Amino acid sequence: MKYIFNFPDIGEGLEEGTIVEWLVKKGQKVESGDLLVTMETDKVVAEIPSPKTGTISALFGKAGETINVGDALVEIEIEGVAGEDAVKEVEKGSDMEAVEEEGAGVVGTLELAGKSAVLSGSAEGVSAAESTDESAKKKVRATPVSRAMAKDMGIDINDVKGTGPAGRVTKDDILNFSKSRTKQTSSSTQKTSVETQNHVDVEPLTQIRKTIAKNMIQSKHNAAHMSIFDDVEISELDRVRKQYKDSYAGNGVKLTYLAFIVKAVTYALKKHKSLNSEMDTENDNMLYKRYYNIGLAVDTDKGLVVPVIRNADALSIKEIATQIQTLSEKARDGKLTMDDFKDGTFTITSYGSIGGKYAVPVINFPQAGILGIGRISKQPVVKNDALDIGLVLPLSLTVDHRIVDGGEVSRFLNTIMGYLADPVTLVME
Amino acid sequence: MIEVKSYDLKDYSIFNSDKKSDFLIWQPDKTYIILGRSNRVTEDSVHADIAKKHGIEIYKRPSGGEAVILSPNTLVISVKLPLHNEIKTHHYFKLINNSIIKALSELGVKQLGNKGISDISIGAKKILGSSIYRKQQTLFYHAVMNISEPVENISLYLKHPKKEPDYRLGRNHNEFVTSLKLEGYEFSFFELSNKIQQSIAALLLELSS
Known part of the structure; x- marks a missing residue:
């Protein structure tokens, strides 16, 4: 044998x-x-x-x-x-x-x-x-x-x-x-x-499924999950994206909404440090990280993986878009390495392209929060006291309530929404 | 190409002794550079030209880690003990490091903590690094505490490590490492080693009971 x-x-x-x-x-x-x-x-x-x-x-x-x-x-x-x-x-x-x-x-x-x-x-x-x-x-x-x-x-x-x-x-x-x-x-x-x-097909658990299961349970057991939901009108962001999409494509870069969202989240994390932190219960310390590594939950045919964009605060939107593209391709080709997964400080999960407006995402423990990106849709909105057609992006934010209080969670989400509603501010920072 | 010798410094004798449990707390007689077991290219971790120019001997130890400096201004703590199946390796780091923290606390050192996989820190700075070598039923623990070695000397001989603990946050050796002296503590070798010896002896006794 x-x-x-x-x-x-x-x-x-x-x-x-x-x-x-x-x-x-x-x-x-x-x-x-x-x-x-x-x-x-x-x-x-x-x-x-x-x-x-x-x-x-x-x-x-x-x-x-x-x-x-x-x-x-x-x-x-x-x-x-x-x-x-x-x-x-x-x-x-x-x-x-x-x-x-x-x-x-x-x-x-x-x-x-x-x-x-x-x-x-x-x-x-x-x-x-x-x-x-x-x-x-x-x-x-x-x-x-x-x-x-x-x-x-x-x-x-x-x-x-x-x-x-x-x-x-x-x-x-x-x-x-x-x-x-x-x-x-x-x-x-x-x-x-x-x-x-x-009527039952028995298949052995894959290593990736075991890891997902272990991580999910660890998060649910150790963090106090709390979620908040909101919508942001992103017509201006859509206009900017369309304006630059073709020129980026000419350079082989796909300019997605996600690149702007990563940038907005990074800037918001700089302003709300508790969302970019970790609780060290063994030593009774809070660890506030001065680096911004954004994990992106990627759906692959083998299961969910979360590669990380490192030092996202130092990257331009074009560089972020390039990294998203590279990591997504590596994820789907099964070519991600251990280094691609390490040291994430906050995670974004974008399920809207598949479907679903809101979710209650599970925190990538021991991080303090995870932002869910829902399906973008045209909806009636009120602009300048008049009814208009708006492009609405639903956001779902889950945080570890041990680390972050409710007021700070709302302020963090408001900051992200502010950047996305007025994307010029992303290049003005 | 700089010569790398097989580890045979003072504590090597306890590795090969017949005793199941043993420990040695000692001060090196001169400056040495010690490489971790799997370090294959000395120049990746060490400013080899400077080390060679200064006549610093380089050894490769059986335990892990990248590279460390031993000098008469450091205290080396070497512990040998039988493996207990129910205790995981990282718990051994905690057990032994906590016994050292206890000793230092009793001497009045403040803001001590376990950081990274196997470091002891004062505040956010490293004061001690440790590594482990497991062979069959035996575990060897090896730690170096900085009593008064100028941190600039670490930068002089060692490059920035390829891997670093989260709490290092990219800091260079000068910003990351401290010494008891820099933190305002001045103990005699006897005072320090005696206290640590008592604490580790108590731990070994507890583990053997």
């Missing part, structure tokens, strides 16, 4: 590390606990032990290369049993135990260590299934052959009552379960079960 060992989090919560030195070679036999590789993160060098006994069949990456937590590090060929040999082995009965504790399957299957596994200090390494997967903790004890049989026969081994030593599920248990299931196939209960299975 091939076992893929992924680079585990070595306990700092960092997302990447550098391969310092390989301590094994392809083809080398290793015991569980033997050191595989020396990895370095920002302040820690750790020698990572093998979680399995077997033969190294592949090393992923060279010394000096940086890899992400969760990326494949080593492939280990674990000695095991398969097919007819497996049946013979189970008949021997006695020497199954050692292999079983490895969680071994049959040759040809591919077992992956969990991408979020935290490296244990133990020489035994850590099984992701043991450390992170609640269901795996309750994994039924069974011989490898009975596991293989159950898999081949489409039986969930957790449903089988074990009669072996310490309640282990044996080959006979699987056979008996299969017979009893056959008898029940015609019953309505079984029919319902099968129908349910047929």
Whole structure:
């Protein structure tokens, strides 16, 4: 069986590390606990032990290369049993135990260590299934052959009552379960079960989906979300954008409303420093950042990603438009690097181009706020006491109410709206 | 090309000793530049020409980080202890750094805090940097505290790091690093090392119980 060992989090919560030195070679036999590789993160060098006994069949990456937590590090060929040999082995009965504790399957299957596994200090390494997967903790004890049989026969081994030593599920248990299931196939209960299975497509979580889930929950658990909504009339902004759009396009730059919004938000953050801050609860400090890195939530077919425009306060609208274009293309081509995501201080999520006027966006924790940009539409507005057709941009702002009070939130949004309603002020600052 | 030696300074003996827990608090006899384990191009981190001209020896340590200066004006704290599976690496930084903060607080140092991954600060400035090397069941912690080394000497020998903690905010060495002396604290080596020794010994005792 091939076992893929992924680079585990070595306990700092960092997302990447550098391969310092390989301590094994392809083809080398290793015991569980033997050191595989020396990895370095920002302040820690750790020698990572093998979680399995077997033969190294592949090393992923060279010394000096940086890899992400969760990326494949080593492939280990674990000695095991398969097919007819497996049946013979189970008949021997006695020497199954050692292999079983490895969680071994049959040759040809591919077992992956969990991408979020935290490296244990133990020489035994850590099984992701043991450390992170609640269901795996309750994994039924069974011989490898009975596991293989159950898999081949489409039986969930957790449903089988074990009669072996310490309640282990044996080959006979699987056979008996299969017979009893056959008898029940015609019953309505079984029919319902099968129908349910047929209506659910099971797909493993991708790393990006796991990261999104972790970040969303972290934000909801740690920040006190509060939202405010407003509309801003942007006919003048639309006029300016149309005026320069073609000349920008001539230089290969797509001038979008978002470039103006990023600029407006950056200037507003300079005036309202609490929105560009972070609460350091461990040390009882507020961290007011004097740099303005704006994260842009980008919808990709793989999921939401938030690359960052750095030092947006120092960039012209044209430079911001260029960066938006570059980051969007990289996001959709899956070419964003870790550096593209780091150190955001405030986030903008623009869902209006897809649809929706208002939302309650989730803060990109530990940032203090996130601005949602809704669908722009023509609406009746009152200008100079007369009814007119206006171009209205809906805004949804969510803040961490631990950090920012309501009055300041309104003043911050008013500042943004002021810039967008009168875009000349964006170049007058 | 400047020579980079394998680390064999005073605390190296505790790395190789048979003891499960040990520590050493010491003052270097002269100025050294110490590179982190994965530092491959010395010139990326060090003003190598100046170091060579001044006869500064450069070593590569087994733990992480980019580069650091040791000198008779710094205090080096090296700790070896067995790994506990349930304690994550960043908690070891916190545990040991907090024991140093406790010692310094008892000596009257104010505005101390944990900053970045593994720094100790006075206000917004760095007073101590640390790194860790994990090998099998053992963890080596290595920290350098600036007692009175002029911060200009750090800029003289070390370049701006490739990576920096959030709280550095792009500041150069002179603006980012401080010393106990610059902050108005003057302790004898004995007074300082004795206090830190008591605090770390208490931590090791707690971890072993």
